[in-house]
Amino acid sequence: MKALPQDIVIVGGGTAYWMSACYLARAIELSQTNVKAPAPQITLLESADISTVGVGEGSTPYLRYFFDYLGVTEDAWMQHCNATYKMGISFEKWTSAGDSYFHPFFSALDMPTADMYFSAVNKRRHGYAEDVNPSHYFTAAHMVNEGISPQAVSSSANLDYAYHFDAGLLGDFLKHYAKQKGVCHKIGTVQDIAANGQNIDHIVLHDGEVLKAELFVDCSGFRGLLGKQALARTFTSYADTLFNDAAVAIPSVAVAQPTKALQTRSIALKHGWQWHIPLTNRT
Numbered sequence: 001m002k003a004l005p006q007d008i009v010i011v012g013g014g015t016a017y018w019m020s021a022c023y024l025a026r027a028i029e030l031s032q033t034n035v036k037a038p039a040p041q042i043t044l045l046e047s048a049d050i051s052t053v054g055v056g057e058g059s060t061p062y063l064r065y066f067f068d069y070l071g072v073t074e075d076a077w078m079q080h081c082n083a084t085y086k087m088g089i090s091f092e093k094w095t096s097a098g099d100s101y102f103h104p105f106f107s108a109l110d111m112p113t114a115d116m117y118f119s120a121v122n123k124r125r126h127g128y129a130e131d132v133n134p135s136h137y138f139t140a141a142h143m144v145n146e147g148i149s150p151q152a153v154s155s156s157a158n159l160d161y162a163y164h165f166d167a168g169l170l171g172d173f174l175k176h177y178a179k180q181k182g183v184c185h186k187i188g189t190v191q192d193i194a195a196n197g198q199n200i201d202h203i204v205l206h207d208g209e210v211l212k213a214e215l216f217v218d219c220s221g222f223r224g225l226l227g228k229q230a231l232a233r234t235f236t237s238y239a240d241t242l243f244n245d246a247a248v249a250i251p252s253v254a255v256a257q258p259t260k261a262l263q264t265r266s267i268a269l270k271h272g273w274q275w276h277i278p279l280t281n282r283t
Ligand SMILES: Cc1cc2nc3c(=O)[nH]c(=O)nc-3n(C[C@H](O)[C@H](O)[C@H](O)COP(=O)(O)OP(=O)(O)OC[C@H]3O[C@@H](n4cnc5c(N)ncnc54)[C@H](O)[C@@H]3O)c2cc1C
Pocket: 011, 012, 013, 014, 015, 016, 017, 045, 046, 047, 048, 049, 050, 051, 052, 053, 054, 055, 056, 057, 058, 059, 188, 189, 190, 191, 219, 220, 221, 222, 223, 225, 247
């Protein structure tokens, strides 16, 4: 087996950063069981001057597997992050006729009806008048309509679902987890990067400090400090085709009725679109 890198530096401060830190710390912990070698050191570098995106509060089902891997139960993290369950996304008024549809998360429970659904979609593409509304085929749609939480369903049902959560509180939770696993948290802003071909040798901080590592993880968001800038990886921008490249997030009191809190809502507007993400304490 290839030896683990002994020094890892993660550059960032947002969601990707804390998730990478926790994931790597856990992977090292699991790989070190019965091993006497010193554990690799993870250093997290966070800038005090550059802010995070700070939104991104609706997940896909993969977040569940992430917490399973960390060994963290829903009881522990969901309460801390004011989280709710998410069974899918409703897209409202997106056609000129003002139609809406619900995009469900697919589960093993849906195997029989999913086959029927995809067969209907294929026939519809060939001009047949088939019912292709996913809400008529998938369990998640039924649960949203009836307000049934995935936890109210037997665990043997093998249901897939996701979450809504407060991104700031999730960062706090993951920070605590990562620190408990022994990661070193450092405040500093990257000023310069010394790359040798496709390898990064070291980074230099604003105060002149030099950080060397065997593995650097770039979690600097859109800036792509290490990959995009230092290693000149290509980024294809579509900015010239965007009608709107700005978003305004306005937290309100919790407006979703309990029966509607199991979905993200994405509502088309005349000049953009609006989203509703229901948490336990706010929308
Ligand atoms: C309106 C909107 C809605 C969204 N909704 C969702 C959603 O529902 N679900 C979802 O999964 N995603 C969503 N996203 C996307 C999601 O928010 C982002 O993908 C995610 O937050 C990006 O996190 P990040 O950690 O990669 O980057 P960022 O949050 O941008 O963090 C980058 C970090 O890099 C640090 N950094 C930058 N330069 C330096 C430097 N020189 N030195 C040191 N540190 C530096 C910054 O300080 C910052 O902490 C949404 C995005 C937007 C804009």
